[in-house]
Amino acid sequence: xxxxxxxxxxxxxxxxxxxxxxxxxxxxxxxxxxxxxxxxxxxxxxxxxxxxxxxxxxxxxxxxxxxxxxxxxxxxxxxxxxxxxxxxxxxxxxxxxxxxxxxxxxxxxxxxxxxxxxxxxxxxxxxxxxxxxxxxxxxxxxxxxxxxxxxxxxxxxxxxxxxxxxxxxxxxxxxxxxxxxxxxxxxxxxxxxxxxxxxxxxxxxxxxxxxxxxxxxxxxxxxxxxxxxxxxxxxxxxxxxxxxxxxxxxxxxxxxxxxxxxxxxxxxxxxxxxxxxxxxxxxxxxxxxxxxxxxxxxxxxxxxxxxxxxxxxxxxxxxxxxxxxxxxxxxxxxxxxxxxxxxxxxxxxxxxxxxxxxxxxxxxxxxxxxxxxxxxxxxxxxxxxxxxxxxxxxxxxxxxx
Amino acid sequence: xxxxxxxxxxxxxxxxxxxxxxxxxxxxxxxxxxxxxxxxxxxxxxxxxxxxxxxxxxxxxxxxxxxxxxxxxxxxxxxxxxxxxxxxxxxxxxxxxxxxxxxxxxxxxxxxxxxxxxxxxxxxxxxxxxxxxxxxxxxxxxxxxxxxxxxxxxxxxxxxxxxxxxxxxxxxxxxxxxxxxxxxxxxxxxxxxxxxxxxxxxxxxxxxxxxxxxxxxxxxxxxxxxxxxxxxxxxxxxxxxxxxxxxxxxxxxxxxxxxxxxxxxxxxxxxxxxxxxxxxxxxxxxxxxxxxxxxxxxxxxxxxxxxxxxxxxxxxxxxxxxxxxxxxxxxxxxxxxxxxxxxxxxxxxxxxxxxxxxxxxxxxxxxxxxxxxxxxxxxxxxxxxxxxxxxxxxxxxxxxxxxx
Numbered sequence: 001x002x003x004x005x006x007x008x009x010x011x012x013x014x015x016x017x018x019x020x021x022x023x024x025x026x027x028x029x030x031x032x033x034x035x036x037x038x039x040x041x042x043x044x045x046x047x048x049x050x051x052x053x054x055x056x057x058x059x060x061x062x063x064x065x066x067x068x069x070x071x072x073x074x075x076x077x078x079x080x081x082x083x084x085x086x087x088x089x090x091x092x093x094x095x096x097x098x099x100x101x102x103x104x105x106x107x108x109x110x111x112x113x114x115x116x117x118x119x120x121x122x123x124x125x126x127x128x129x130x131x132x133x134x135x136x137x138x139x140x141x142x143x144x145x146x147x148x149x150x151x152x153x154x155x156x157x158x159x160x161x162x163x164x165x166x167x168x169x170x171x172x173x174x175x176x177x178x179x180x181x182x183x184x185x186x187x188x189x190x191x192x193x194x195x196x197x198x199x200x201x202x203x204x205x206x207x208x209x210x211x212x213x214x215x216x217x218x219x220x221x222x223x224x225x226x227x228x229x230x231x232x233x234x235x236x237x238x239x240x241x242x243x244x245x246x247x248x249x250x251x252x253x254x255x256x257x258x259x260x261x262x263x264x265x266x267x268x269x270x271x272x273x274x275x276x277x278x279x280x281x282x283x284x285x286x287x288x289x290x291x292x293x294x295x296x297x298x299x300x301x302x303x304x305x306x307x308x309x310x311x312x313x314x315x316x317x318x319x320x321x322x323x324x325x326x327x328x329x330x331x332x333x334x335x336x337x338x339x340x341x342x343x344x345x346x347x348x349x350x351x352x353x354x355x356x357x358x359x360x361x362x363x364x365x366x367x368x369x370x371x372x373x374x375x376x377x378x379x380x381x382x383x384x385x386x387x388x389x390x391x392x393x394x395x396x397x398x399x400x401x
Numbered sequence: 402x403x404x405x406x407x408x409x410x411x412x413x414x415x416x417x418x419x420x421x422x423x424x425x426x427x428x429x430x431x432x433x434x435x436x437x438x439x440x441x442x443x444x445x446x447x448x449x450x451x452x453x454x455x456x457x458x459x460x461x462x463x464x465x466x467x468x469x470x471x472x473x474x475x476x477x478x479x480x481x482x483x484x485x486x487x488x489x490x491x492x493x494x495x496x497x498x499x500x501x502x503x504x505x506x507x508x509x510x511x512x513x514x515x516x517x518x519x520x521x522x523x524x525x526x527x528x529x530x531x532x533x534x535x536x537x538x539x540x541x542x543x544x545x546x547x548x549x550x551x552x553x554x555x556x557x558x559x560x561x562x563x564x565x566x567x568x569x570x571x572x573x574x575x576x577x578x579x580x581x582x583x584x585x586x587x588x589x590x591x592x593x594x595x596x597x598x599x600x601x602x603x604x605x606x607x608x609x610x611x612x613x614x615x616x617x618x619x620x621x622x623x624x625x626x627x628x629x630x631x632x633x634x635x636x637x638x639x640x641x642x643x644x645x646x647x648x649x650x651x652x653x654x655x656x657x658x659x660x661x662x663x664x665x666x667x668x669x670x671x672x673x674x675x676x677x678x679x680x681x682x683x684x685x686x687x688x689x690x691x692x693x694x695x696x697x698x699x700x701x702x703x704x705x706x707x708x709x710x711x712x713x714x715x716x717x718x719x720x721x722x723x724x725x726x727x728x729x730x731x732x733x734x735x736x737x738x739x740x741x742x743x744x745x746x747x748x749x750x751x752x753x754x755x756x757x758x759x760x761x762x763x764x765x766x767x768x769x770x771x772x773x774x775x776x777x778x779x780x781x782x783x784x785x786x787x788x789x790x791x792x793x794x795x796x797x798x799x800x801x802x803x804x805x
Contacts, residue, residue, distance in 0.1 A: 054483030054530060054704050056619075061704035093481035093489040094444035149512050156488050159511070166510040238627055283507035 002036070002082040005075055005107045006203065007100070009171055010090030011161050013124040014114040014185050019199050020045070020085050026210050035205065036078035037085075038071060045071065045086040052096055053088070058242050072103035082107070083203065090161040094170050101174065109179065111171045112202055114195075115164045116185035118277040119304035123267040125158055127221050131254045133245055135234045137315045138226075142273050164302070165287045177292035184297030187305065198296045221254060222264025224321035227314045228329065229254055231322075248333070257332040258325055265312040265321075278304050405494045413445065416453040417474035419460055419467060424450070424492060424516045445478040446489035448523045451516035452477050455524065455791055463795035473798050476534075482526035483701045490514040490523075521783040525697065528790040533702045533714060535797040541713060542720040563673045564590040566652070568643045569598030570608035572686055572728050576662040577669045579681040584670055595647040596672060598665055599640045599658040599752075599765070601772040602745045607729040609635040611692045615719045617712050619700035622693070622780060623734050630740035634748075641751035644761045656752055658765030660772060662728070668764055685723035689731050693781035694789045695719060721796055722789060732777035745771035 010016060023030065023037040030037060039045060047064040048071040050057055075082040090113065092100065101109055126141045136144075136154065144152040150159060161167070164182070172180035181202050186194045193207065200207035221229065232249060240249075269277060285299045312318075361367060377383040412427050422430075424447075453474045460470055481489055493513040563586040567574045577598055578588060599605070610625045613635075620628070629635060636642070640656060648654045655672050659665040663680035670678055687695070695718050702711050733741045749767040756763040 050704060054481070054701055056484050056700050056704055059703075062708065064704055065707050091488075093446070095479055095481045095489075098444055148508070151487070153485050156511075157485060160488050163509065169510070280507055284509075287509065 002078040002107045004081045005104045006083045006110045008085035008112040010087035012087040014116045015195050016087040022210050034080035036082045038074035049086045049088050076105045090167045112181045114183040117302050117304045118281050130230045131250050164284050180293045182293050182295050184301035219259035223267050223312045223314045224317045224325045225258040227317040228322050228325045253329050270311050417471045419457050421457045447492045447514040447516040448519045448527050449478050451519050452524050452527045463799050480530040483530040486526045487523050521787040525787050525790050529697045529701045532698045533705045536714045536717050539797045541717050562587045564593035566593045566595045570605040570637050571612045572608040573598040573662045577665050580666040580678050584675040584678045594653040597644045597656045603733040605638040607731050609638050611729045614692050614696045617715045619696050626734050626737045630737045648760045654761035656763045660769045683725040686727040688727040689729045689781040690785035690789050691722040693786050730777050732779050734779050
């Protein structure tokens with residue numbers, strides 16, 4: 001039975017993917033060191049979170065039925081320390097949190113939440129929306145998020161996972177504050193591995209021994225690339241199934257082709273939104289400082305830096321830059337189409353070859369005799385009984401052949 | 402515990418005992434209500450509490466025993482609304498929780514809400530979180546309505562009987578079948594003529610949508626249109642396809658078109674040479690709100706219920722939700738008006754061509770295919786969906802079907 005459980009509940013866009021990557025890729029070694037990360041597949045904790053929160057997610061939730069209870073059972077059975085990690089857990093309601101904490105039995109539960117300043121999170125969250133088929137313009141997104149009543153689903157989701165004091169209140173109100181760990185994401189000019197060192201400190205593992213897989217890090221899109229993908233969404237939304245969108249738009253175009261293109265302006269906040277986000281952040285810092293949580297890093301990391309560059313509007317981008325990005329996207333799609341055509345050609349050749357082999361087998365005299373006997377066995381009782389004996393003698397595997 | 406929390410706990414106790422006083426009135430009055438037990442209501446938001454109040458308002462008409470109601474209330478209070486929607490809204494108090502900032506106050510968390518003003522959509526969401534478990538516990542009622550029996554079946558032995566086969570949208574088929582059987586005709590037989598029934602395209606698609614949802618689909622009315630607005634139609638709505646299929650199998654095929662299911666009946670009886678019969682008015686079916694509730698429940702069941710049990714849940718829910726004479730009446734969504742007109746025109750053209758080739762006969766006005774009923778809503782009314790959800794929930798805990 002586990003003595004201690006760490007539940008890492010987000011936030012999205014704070015390095016959660018690379019932490020999960022380290023825990024998953026090294027789970028056998030870590031288990032020998034007393035840390036259990038119970039997952040047979042990389043998205044096991046995602047499925048468990050969908051189940052806990054009864055959250056439909058484009059059909060994948062059908063694989064999630066009962067996943068939380070199974071995860072909790074593995075956690076309870078684990079010796080020493082067990083870790084559960086998924087960023088959408090940040091959205092859990094108090095009732096869902098109560099169920100989750102109760103499911104860990106008598107283990108000492110620690111909640112971990114990693115937070116990044118709002119000025120970086122707002123553009124990142126819009127980009128995530130764009131990469132998930134949404135067509136909302138940037139200004140519209142920011143207006144919806146800033147509406148104090150938060151009636152729109154975009155605002156509801158954003159604040160549900162990003163509002164640091166509220167997330168920690170939902171997850172941490174029933175725990176002693178020292179069991180609530182707030183990891184702050186360092187400023188952009190900090191050493192690259194500082195965030196990983198903070199995570200490793202909370203997890204109690206050697207940061208040098210286990211290094212994150214860099215391919216799990218989601219690079220962000222520039223302004224023209226974001227504008228391009230949003231426009232593409234409006235064109236393909238009703239015509240491309242989610243499964244194909246995921247493969248060709250999100251993975252091939254957004255992640256592998258357009259993310260991190262050199263020379264593209266970075267997405268930031270308009271000046272008035274920047275000022276508003278700074279104000280909110282200051283209030284959060286004061287509130288969090290008074291709660292007595294274990295802060296790993298510095299609350300000052302949540303204070304947005306002043307605007308360093310001129311705001312570049314993705315709703316009215318430089319069309320030449322968008323055209324450049326579109327050219328890169330078309331080149332990638334043509335290459336992929338050619339690769340798939342080659343693959344299709346190879347498969348066609350294989351099918352033709354197999355059809356030929358099958359045809360040759362049918363032409364053999366012994367096949368024709370056997371086939372005639374099987375046909376006769378349907379009307380001739382003696383042959384039928386003999387055929388039944390033959391099939392039983394061949395065994396079940398042969399019967400299916 | 403704060404005064405607000407104490408008052409909230411007292412209100413939760415009032416509601417689970419069957420009380421129906423709204424929060425505003427309750428919190429304004431001195432009360433000595435028994436607080437809810439410690440195990441409940443701590444995590445409930447405005448939507449959960451309001452759902453319990455709405456259920457309590459209908460408790461008597463469903464004859465729910467007090468202890469059964471308290472158990473149901475606890476279940477609702479412990480269930481968060483599944484899926485995406487508003488966050489769990491705290492119940493409004495005199496002054497919301499705010500934290501100071503340099504330029505004023507910044508609120509933390511979702512905006513507090515008066516439970517009585519929580520949108521119906523959110524109340525339905527809470528109930529769809531409870532329904533899959535209640536449906537799983539409920540006995541499965543007799544699923545689909547039995548096929549109508551011919552009252553004069555013994556007379557068939559003495560005289561020849563008209564035979565028929567039917568194809569087309571499901572509700573139209575059910576209505577015409579009942580009328581023809583009542584008129585003495587008999588369904589089935591290899592040489593029986595096939596009557597392909599056609600209605601306005603929007604009504605045929607509504608019936609197809611209803612059937613898909615009853616079989617476990619979670620597709621919205623809008624999404625259903627977006628799927629079929631291209632160059633395909635569901636099998637039961639593809640009139641030229643159905644007619645051609647049956648004609649190719651050697652059957653005599655007669656396509657009958659009318660503006661409503663009721664108007665199909667006289668053309669069908671006339672096509673078989675039977676005496677005119679009134680259309681049966683009381684066949685049980687699902688209205689738009691019931692189908693919408695069912696598809697929402699199916700969506701949640703996708704994440705709560707094993708695959709092999711989901712159809713059973715939908716069947717149980719549909720059996721409880723059917724009402725005499727109900728059918729889905731929804732207008733084609735505005736975005737698909739053009740596509741619907743184009744599809745209707747193409748179906749009409751194909752039917753005309755098939756009739757001209759002599760492949761099948763066509764009776765009725767082809768223009769009905771493109772008729773759009775401007776008086777119909779484009780989406781089910783959330784308030785009516787909520788009514789259905791509340792009644793279904795209470796019917797399931799009492800173990801009886803809703804009043805019909």
